[in-house]
Amino acid sequence: MPKAVSYAQGAIIFFSGDRDDHIYIVQSGLILNQEVDIETGQQITEKLKPGEFFGVKSTLARMPHMVTAYAATDSVVIVMSLQEFEKLFANKRDVTEKMLRVFSKTLREIHHKMQSILHNDAVAIPQDVGMMMVAKAFYDDDEFFSCASVLTRLLEKMPDAGNKEAAEKLLADAKVKAEQDAHNKQTAVSSVDTSDDASLKQFSAPIFQRFTKEFKKGEVIVTEFEPGETFYLIKSGDVQIVKCITGQNKNLDILHKGEFFGEMAILDKSPRTATCVAHTDVSLLEFNKENFASLVLGNPHLVMNLLKLFCKRIYDQQRSIKIILIKEINVRICDVFLMYDERIVSPESELMNQRRTFNITVNDIAHWAGISVATAKEELNKLAAKDKIQLFDGYINIMNIRDMKRVVDSYYSNLSQKS
Structure with missing residues (x-):
């Protein structure tokens, strides 16, 4: 059961970096959340008054706190476990919808901050120019099928695009190379996971068949810069989320069965901020804004999954910014290794052994560190x-x-x- 805990003025509720599986609500008094701005190094203080939640993002993401919370006055705080939070609030649509919108806004702000750090937001990029950038980035990575997929979407959605001729020329070239690539690799068809999943049972009814969309491995599902009108639930397979940064597509995440993507555009009516590619053959459920309100916001289980997904993305993006701002490669x-270590949720006894094995590649290190693959390889060889x-x-084994x-x-x- 949730319990009321009293904190004297100045008492620390949790420190930044602490792990915690509780969510807090201010009952009385004043609680302050303090953190250091990742970009400026200045301290930021958020005041929390009675009725406000805190500790939600880190607990839902199952990650360490990124702020320090303490009582500015004698205060009483309601403390509850994640399970208690889900039981009490999953059915309260007004609360969960407000959280979704707040988290969506936070994620959008982090996106703009990343763009600012990379000096990539001086001018708003038109849709056709942006989609062409994404296509060229795929082409440069020898992902010719994905390149062709983006260009096909560009020409279908914007038949009078200013870069139509260049897009058509690149599309023809990408198609030829994609066919050669497929012939040379003779890639086997990706297997589709059809195992049972409780979170997807409700969508197995015949009525949902009309929402089902199939995509082949490498096919682009949504493209960065285009308007967002739909969101997706993965029925089977994996979806890769990539973002075009300074002309290169950077991997942000791999989503699996039962997870959502594309929901940010539904919540705040904004262009896509990332490109979603079929990492394997995938089967998806495609919904529009009206479906989102009735099928997701009205479903406690799906809402909680979506809240957790937002919190994970917020944490990952904040952590990525923190890493990129470090001046020494x-x-x-x-710090990339530490970030992966933070994702381990194990009893303390299992963490006594300081050796780690992370299923990551040189490319992954290069992505998170914001450096070239060649530089990452050079630095990793020095550590080895x-x-x-x-x-x-x-x-990679960490000794x-x-x-x-x-x-x-x-x-x-x-x-x-120094400061």
């Missing part, structure tokens, strides 16, 4: 030469995660002394 890479890590195809933490802590310590 070797420290960035160490010092016996700090072991490099393998598809995974002692505390070594990585010492490097990052030392960097921030020196930074604070």
Whole structure:
């Protein structure tokens, strides 16, 4: 059962970096959330008054807190577990819908901050220009089928686009290369996971068949910069989320069966902020804004899944910004390893062993650190030469995660002394 806990003025409720599986509501008094702005280094303070929630994003994302919460006055706080929160509020549509909109706004603000850091938002990019950028980025990565998929969407949606001739020329070239690529690789058809999933049972009724869409591996489902009019639920297969940054497509996430994507455009009527590609052959349910209100917001289980998805994306994007702002490349890479370590949710006894194995590649490190693959490979080889890590195809062994933490802590310590 949720319980009321009293905190004296100045008492810390939790520190930034703490792990916690509780959600809090201010009953009386004044609670302050404090954090350091990732970009400016300035302290930000958020005042929380009676009736307001805190600790929600970190708990739903199952990640460490990114703020420190303390009582500014003698206060009483309602403390509840995640399970208690779901039981009490999953059916309260006004509360969950408000949270979804707040989280959507937060994610949008983080997106703009990332663009600002990368000096990529001086001018609003027109839809046809933006989609062409995405297509070229796929082409440069030898993802010719995905390139052709984006260009086909561009020409279908904007038949009078200013770059129509260039798009048609690149499309013809990409199609030829995609056919050659398919012939050379002789890629087997991706298997589709048809195993039972309780969260999807409600969508197995015949009425939902008309919402089903199928996409082949490599096919683009939605493209960054285009207007968002639909959202999707994955029935089977995996979907890759990528973003075009300085002319390169960067991997943001891989979504699996039962997860949503495209919901941000539904909530705040904005253009797509990322491109979603079929990572395997996928089967999706496609809904519009009206469907979203009736099928998702009215379904407690789906709403909670969507809240958790938003919180995970918020955490990942904030963490990505923090890494990219580190000036020393070797420290960035160490912090990438720490980020992956933060995703481990295990009893403390299992974390006593400081050796880690992460299923990541050099490309993953390059993406998160915001550096070229060649630079990432060079820095990782230096760590391997010092016996700090072991490099393998598809995974990396970290000999002692505390070594990585010492490097990052030392960097921030020196930074604070300079300031």
